[in-house]
Amino acid sequence: xxxxxxxxxxxxxxxxxxxxxVYPPMSTxxxxxxxxxxxxxDAENLPADADVVVIGKRIDARQSGSGSRxxxxxxxxxxxxC
Numbered sequence: 655x656x657x658x659x660x661x662x663x664x665x666x667x668x669x670x671x672x673x674x675x676v677y678p679p680m681s682t683x684x685x686x687x688x689x690x691x692x693x694x695x696d697a698e699n700l701p702a703d704a705d706v707v708v709i710g711k712r713i714d715a716r717q718s719g720s721g722s723r724x725x726x727x728x729x730x731x732x733x734x735x736c
Contacts, residue, residue: 672699
């Protein structure tokens with residue numbers, strides 16, 4: 655997902671992330687590319703101005719954090735079967 659995040663950032667999108675156990679070298683890679691990351695999947699980690707939420711294969715759309723995307727009526731993309 656980090657490579658996708660960087661590709662989107664390089665195309666001018668504002669990108670943030672939320673994950674568990676982000677550590678070097680990935681945390682360093684994201685920081686160097688100007689992408690902030692928060693720990694865990696809490697709803698508070700979703701920016702209030704988000705237009706799209708991308709959910710990776712390790713999190714279920716019903717889990718904490720991603721569940722609020724329906725309440726916010728956000729477009730979301732899931733990669734659970736990738």
